Amino acid sequence: MISFSQVTKRYPGGHEALSNINLTIEQGELVFLIGHSGAGKSTLLKLIAAIERPTSGALTVSGQNISRLSHRAVPYLRRNIGLVFQDHKLLFDRNVIENVVLPLDIAGFDRREALKRARAVIDKVGLLNREKANPISLSGGEQQRLCIARALVSRPALLLADEPTGNLDAGYAADIMAMFRDFHQVGTTLVIATHDDRAITALGGRILRLEHGKVEEVTA
């Protein structure tokens, strides 16, 4: 599903976030990226979603070569990837269901079908009674669940999450992680960047440690 081959990412100014990474992630895997901040976790996720391009090396996602992907093809790649952000990136000028329906609008879904699917996924993350609320009135944990609902509504084969529990207290974090385990069980590939050790031990899964731009497998 994802394959890094000698991938290096150097930012303008010379900082090398990732150096010579070799890594393969199979379909249906649950992968945790750990390492302290600045170790390159976010960069790795950004490369997979084509938000950043590799400086050198070959990166393939769902059979597409990210280094050579044209500007026009990027949106279609992203429609198959669900993104969960630490800062949620919700839109506060519209209510909960409009936030979730946005990816389906973008993909050109029929409005009624889109609303039906949005409602189903909002139900799954437990926000059905807040459907008409403005996201700004939601708690941090609820906002994160809303962000996850938006990432999942188009049923992506791959879900990338950058510090999904970073700002949450333990109870909420456990909820979110349990949710991820459910998605993993129905076959979604998940790559989760986190420094939250509690989550990792609870879920199992493959663990990769990033340090100084290098990646290594952690055997628990």
Place this chain on the structure above:
Amino acid sequence: MIGWMRHQKHALTSALRRLRAQPVATLLTALAMGVAISLPSGLYLMLDNLNRLAGDLPAQPEISLFLDAGISPAQNQAIAARLKQPDIAQARHVPKDEALAALSSAQDLSDITAGLTENPLPDAWVVRPKAHAREELTRISESLGKLPGVAETHLDSQWAERLQAALSIGRTGVWMLAGLFAIALVAISGNAIRAQVLVRRDEIQVSRLIGATDRYIRRPFIYLGALQGLLGGLAAGGVLALAGWQLHTPVEHLANLYGSAFRLLPPSSSEIAVVLGLTTLFGWLGAWISVTRALRQVESTR
């Protein structure tokens, strides 16, 4: 195709929602556009009415036909028959005696004419053609000049030519003004849309992250620009209607003083449609330029 239609509809409704959400900004932009557009279109209307006035005036172009002294009766009849053709509105025969009498009384030249032993003036026709266009008049005048028995023709079209020349300068002015204000329209629209893009930066970035194409992002803004242009055109219509309403009575009064039935005429529906179409087009164009530029900036600061 269905998806495309859905996207268009979605973009249109979202643009309408944005216009409604900011009534004051929408109104101000529409007014700025309306005032800009009303200048060239008002001038156009004024020229249009002036042109009509020129056509209505009694001082229509005339052709004078001077006949040979030794013209035969047959030739005379042929000329008279020619002057009954449909391209001639009116023709009046002026015998040389009548012409001399008119000359002596009108120009107060009786001293000179009294000294003449014989009438030096030729018989003549004063012809008023139906056409007003200069080329047409020249053509008729030349064809009449070739008739046997006609010594000379004189086309009295100076007045019409001068007016046409003045109107044509006016028309050129209208097009120049229209061009300038079209640029102003594009700039106003572009500026309004640029502000919109900056306000909606977050939405644009999030939409991109979840798979929106540039076209999808651009579309509502372009609709917004086009709608704004349309509103500007309507505002211009309002400004002109107000001006016409104010001017109607004074113009009527002035025309009555001159004994004319002249009235201000509003633009035709096709002219209105053209103005609205053009303002929509230029609003669209300004939005397109602006949003394409702004999207590039949003991208580079990602």
